[in-house]
Amino acid sequence: MKRHLLEAADLDRADATLVLDTAAQIESALAGREVKKLPTLRGRTVVNLFFEDSTRTRISFELAAKRLSADVINFSAKGSSVSKGESLKDTALTLEAMGADGIVVRHGASGAPHRLATWVAGSVVNAGDGTHEHPTQALLDAYTIRRRLGRLEGVRVVITGDVLHSRVARSNVWLLHTLGAEVTLVAPPTLLPVGVGSWPVTVSYDLDAVLPAADVVMMLRVQGERMNASFFPSAREYSRRYGLDAERMARLSDDAIVMHPGPMNRGMEIAADVADSPRSTIVEQVGNGVSVRMAVLYLLLGGPA
């Protein structure tokens, strides 16, 4: 493993598989235990540095670090020196001076974790940066697929929605490709990046056409602010053409699963009965997120203190 986890594109097949295998081992080690804690990172300090609101991801990382016995500091930009205008670099140097071994960073600007990594001696984990990447989300998605379907090689994954603005989609494209899955992106052309032709994916504008062959359908959240920016005519039209409802789900093969990174717009990109169906892995993904983040923190920080 490298010193940082900045993007899924950094992970080769061996590294990615090591994370997934480690997560599986951690899960087994904790299964059935009354005290769900390992002493691995005792004496290590992990800072959760969140410049964007994200309850789900922050709690997941916090739980992962605490279950490994690390000291955890939660830093949220709101109400901090950052809201008074302190720069990212000064914040990083402050944390450095306090002896942070690992910094988990969520930031609205693409590339912020990369810059951070050049200023600090500790390990940096990207917990989502702008519209760039969210590598631990892709790892937990891959972990979930492997647990449900038993494999990743050759698995046909359809990712549907706002690919243009989605860091989850980007991370999943690179990681799933690295792990041998076949990815198809489905979206209106307005929500696909201009450079998507150079990605290792198939692109389709027609969700109905690709569903029968899919093993996994991953739905992406459509941000509310996109609805008034002419990316598509209306929420209703989007939902009709690209939303996953019970009728569309019926086109899937019997073993196919439905995923969503959350938070969901029920009734927009995913119907409530689909989200709550046994095929849906949405709640499972959240649980797997803790195991996978424990594996990442263990592999990056688990060396001699």
Place this chain on the structure above:
Amino acid sequence: MTVLLKNVRPYGEDAVDLLVKDGVVAAIGADLSSTAQTIDATGLIALPGLVDLHTHLREPGREDTETVLTGSRAAALGGYTAVHAMANTDPVADTAGVVEQVWRLGQQAGLVDVVPVGAVTVGLGGTQLAELGAMADSAATVRVFSDDGKCVSDPALMRRALEYVKALDGVVAQHAEEPRLTVGAQMHEGDRSARLGLTGWPAVAEEAIIARDVLLAEHVGARLHVCHVSTAGSVELIRWAKSRGVQVTAEVTPHHLLLTDAQAEGYDATFKVNPPLRTAEDVAALRAGLADGTIDAVATDHAPHAGEDKECEWAAARPGMLGLEQALSVVVDTMVDTGLLTWREVADRMSVRPAEIGRLTHQGRPIAVGEPANLVLLDPTARAVVDPAALASKSRNSPYAGRELPARVVHTLLRGELSVLDGKVQK
């Protein structure tokens, strides 16, 4: 001041002696002698002093990043004898008062001719014409008008500006960027922006404005200058417009001749610039356009920025790069050493044409007896690694840091006075 330059090669041609006296070239010949200061210029090439159409001197308003004096030093060290100071200062150079202030500061620095550019619209707001006539009639004698940093995007207002400056023998220098196509834009839109998650700045946003503006310039019979052309499509449009007889001129920056959007990998905001660095194909087209004269001039778009405005998240960083001190070296690297331009053509693109576009009658003149002694003497064989800490500019945001570049400016003369001697600025 009298200076005898021994064995200098004008335009890289045969070595001669040049006698400079009373601000003009007094004699050219073999074995000239003089009791005055003699400089052994053996191996050095002489060109007319360089003229920049596009410099940000940051004074008034951001004197922490550059002043007219520090920018003048950087310019002289780069071989420049005249620079056009862009109007996006604070306050904006949109009145006779501000342009005269900048002009006087340039006079006081005395290292290069500082030629203020006047804003086209009040406060760069894009809605109301600034007092272009007052700026033209002021001591600064403004002839180039630009809202650079912003595009005059309203077509009716652009038409009026083009029409109005005809009475002033002026030119509108357009920052071609359709703002509705570049909302939130961070870098060139393409494969790389998609992967890096940085909002794209598409080539068409530049090309659409150029296409519109050349047609407007043709319609009203006015002069149009296109700032920092960055795409292959823009070069094609300008070539087409020139073939129709449109009075359009264009400039390209050194950084767009050398660097590509690959520099955005790693998110080092030193490489964030507007218009953005583009693809290798664009770079090739820009070089070809400069070589065949479609692009008239090299202009630096020298844009100093404070450390905190670059040592940060890419999206939060200010766009712009230093350019004055390395411009000639980059042109030698990309255009001369590649066989695309002769030294005479370098003089044309970096001195003669910019002076003509800016209507500067005493700059960009040939190296000949009786002509103003605005000269740069460079060593074409020198090579050096760029060290930002050693720059004369107040800022350090050089995209060439650590890069080895050819050619070194050894001496610069402004009206016969040495502004740079042996690579050292004299004030």
